[in-house]
Amino acid sequence: MKVCFFGTYRKGYNRNNIVLSSMEAAGIEIIECHEKLWDSIEDRVNVTKGGWLKPKFWLRVAKTYFHLLKKFKNIGDFDVLMTGYPGQFDVFVANRLAKKRKTPLVSDVLMSLYVVAMERGLDKSKINAVKLIEYLEKISYRKPTLLIHDTQPYSQWLSDHFDIPMNKIRLVPTGADETIFKPSPISTNGGGNFTVLFYGTFIPNHGLGLIASAMNLLREEDKIKFLFIGDGPEKEMLVRHVQESKLKNVEFVGWVDQEKLVEYIQRADLCLGAFGSTLQSLITVHNKVYESMACGKAMVTGKSPAIEAQFVNRREILYCERTPEDIANAILEVYNNPQLKKSLEKNSRERFVCEFSLIAQGKKIEGYLNEALAIYAANSRGR
Numbered sequence: 001m002k003v004c005f006f007g008t009y010r011k012g013y014n015r016n017n018i019v020l021s022s023m024e025a026a027g028i029e030i031i032e033c034h035e036k037l038w039d040s041i042e043d044r045v046n047v048t049k050g051g052w053l054k055p056k057f058w059l060r061v062a063k064t065y066f067h068l069l070k071k072f073k074n075i076g077d078f079d080v081l082m083t084g085y086p087g088q089f090d091v092f093v094a095n096r097l098a099k100k101r102k103t104p105l106v107s108d109v110l111m112s113l114y115v116v117a118m119e120r121g122l123d124k125s126k127i128n129a130v131k132l133i134e135y136l137e138k139i140s141y142r143k144p145t146l147l148i149h150d151t152q153p154y155s156q157w158l159s160d161h162f163d164i165p166m167n168k169i170r171l172v173p174t175g176a177d178e179t180i181f182k183p184s185p186i187s188t189n190g191g192g193n194f195t196v197l198f199y200g201t202f203i204p205n206h207g208l209g210l211i212a213s214a215m216n217l218l219r220e221e222d223k224i225k226f227l228f229i230g231d232g233p234e235k236e237m238l239v240r241h242v243q244e245s246k247l248k249n250v251e252f253v254g255w256v257d258q259e260k261l262v263e264y265i266q267r268a269d270l271c272l273g274a275f276g277s278t279l280q281s282l283i284t285v286h287n288k289v290y291e292s293m294a295c296g297k298a299m300v301t302g303k304s305p306a307i308e309a310q311f312v313n314r315r316e317i318l319y320c321e322r323t324p325e326d327i328a329n330a331i332l333e334v335y336n337n338p339q340l341k342k343s344l345e346k347n348s349r350e351r352f353v354c355e356f357s358l359i360a361q362g363k364k365i366e367g368y369l370n371e372a373l374a375i376y377a378a379n380s381r382g383r
Contacts, residue, residue, distance in 0.1 A: 001369060002029040002078040006094050008037035008064060009084030014287055015110050015150075016084045018175055018361065026362030028369070031075055034084075035068040037061065048117055048133070049125040065093060072097060079103060080369050083144075085110040091140040104145035104376035106369060108172075111280070112158060113137055119205070119278050138162045145372045145379075148365070150174050153305040154283040170368045173310065174290055175356040180258060181294035183349060184266035193225040193249070194335050197268035199261060200288055202232030207275030207302065209234075212241045213324030214331065215250065224335060225249040229256060229264060265295045269341070270334050273301025275322045285310055289317065290356050296349035298341045300330045316351045318344060 003023060009016055011034055023030055037060070038044050051057050081098040083090045085108050098105040114134040117123065123130040141147060141162050147169045149155045155169045202208055218224055228238065231254055242250045256264070265271065271292040274281050282304040289307075292299045293316065301307060302322040311317050318334065320326040334341050354360065 001027075001080070001366065002031065003080045003082050003369065004031045004033055004072075004075055004078040005082050005084055006033045006068075006072070006097070007083045007087040007090035008035055008068070009087050009090070010038075011036065013085065015108070015174060018177060018358070019084065019108055019172070019365065021177055022172075022175070022358045022361035023365055024362070025358040026366040028362070028366060031078060033068065033071050033075055035064050035071065037064045045120065045122060048122045048129050050127040052129045052132075053127060069093070080372060081105050082369075083107045086113055088113055088137050088140045091143050092136075095143040102380075104372040105143065106146050106148060106372050107140075107144040108148045109141070109158065109169075110150060110174075111154075111284070112161075115280055119280055144168075145376050146170055146368060148172050148368065151283060151285055151306040152309045157279070157283055170364075170371075172361060172364050172368070173356055174285065174287055175358070175361045176287065176290040176294040176352070178294050178353070178357050181262055181265070181291045183296040192223065194223050194269045195225050195227055195267065196270045196272060196331055197227050197229070197264060198272040199229035199264070200232075200286070201230055202228075202235040202238065203276075204234065205274060205276045205278050205281045206234075206286075207277070207281070207322060208238050210275045210322060210324050210327060211272065212238055214327035215242075215247055216245055217324060217328040218331065219245070219247055221332070221335070222249070224331065225251070227251050227253065227264070227268070229253045229261065231255055262295065265292060265297060268297060270331065271297050271299045273299055273307075273317075273319075275302040275327060277322060282306065290352065293317070293348040293352040293356065296345050298334055298344035299348065300327070300334065302327075311351075314340070314344075316344065316348045 005020065020030060047057055081094055081103050083094050087107055091107055094105055114130065114137050117130045117133055122128050141164045149169050149171060150173050152171060155171065158164055159166045198211060200206055215226055226249060239252060271288065273289050274286045283306050285306050289299060289301060299317040301317060301319050303319045307319050313319050318330055320330040
């Protein structure tokens with residue numbers, strides 16, 4: 001099978017990397033047809049807050065799609081046209097191209113751009129494009145033959161909010177690249193401390209305020225060390241909390257490269273997931289959950305519809321209520337129960353290999369692409 005991976009998707013973004021690597025693992029031939037539209041997340045934010053009204057932005061859009069279409073002209077035959085994330089607006093162009101080439105169109109949705117914009121508060125600016133994004137997103141979901149998403153609760157929300165038939169959505173969990181995220185070949189425990197690791201962007205999605213309060217409750221546990229890797233708008237709040245509360249055994253490290261991050265995960269005794277109460281946090285499973293599982297690490301994360309739909313509590317991961325007390329108690333339970341820690345480590349790795357590895361994900365995607373081909377063929381005969 002040959003797939004044309006098309007659009008202005010984020011090159012190098014974790015989800016796109018995993019989808020591409022999973023398809024390669026399944027033996028699918030991939031032709032990438034990509035053109036960069038956005039410079040950064042800040043660029044997207046500024047456009048949504050009012051930059052979309054400037055002629056300069058629309059000139060950039062025109063130039064980007066001109067070059068994208070020019071690249072597409074030189075692409076030979078393929079079986080399926082697929083848009084990467086974010087590709088909600090690429091779908092309008094891709095749909096025409098798919099019709100012209102007489103192939104099905106499959107779109108990897110991952111996250112609603114409308115939800116992302118709302119959670120960033122972009123609807124509060126005077127000339128924002130949030131309502132326009134919502135309207136265009138709704139139309140874009142109706143055009144592909146199939147939509148790919150990562151969790152059942154998020155898919156249900158998309159179906160309800162945008163009026164999309166659930167039978168049009170197929171699930172491919174985010175997973176992780178096990179050639180990068182893998183268990184340490186040597187024992188990583190040592191030094192006497194029990195290291196609790198959080199890594200990621202410091203945003204409300206992750207519930208850092210709750211983690212801060214949980215650290216207060218554990219302040220007398222001298223052997224428990226908290227390590228934070230990353231940066232973001234809530235980092236200043238967290239650092240100030242640690243300083244004002246005079247918390248010990250708390251260390252902050254900025255962004256590190258992927259190889260170094262894997263080393264930190266491998267050396268940790270326990271990894272923390274997400275504890276925020278935003279919609280995005282409740283209906284997604286964060287990358288760090290799968291990456292920790294791939295490394296064979298014990299994980300504590302907040303209970304949510306997405307987590308409950310995907311995992312059995314206390315088997316592969318330990319999840320708790322999103323309160324400081326429950327977070328602190330869950331950390332203490334793993335700290336005081338070596339057998340539970342060992343069981344979580346073993347089961348998380350086994351479950352990952354079985355269901356969330358590149359090979360497992362690739363087989364899922366291959367099956368859905370074949371299904372899209374069959375649906376397209378049946379619809380074509382019915383016309």
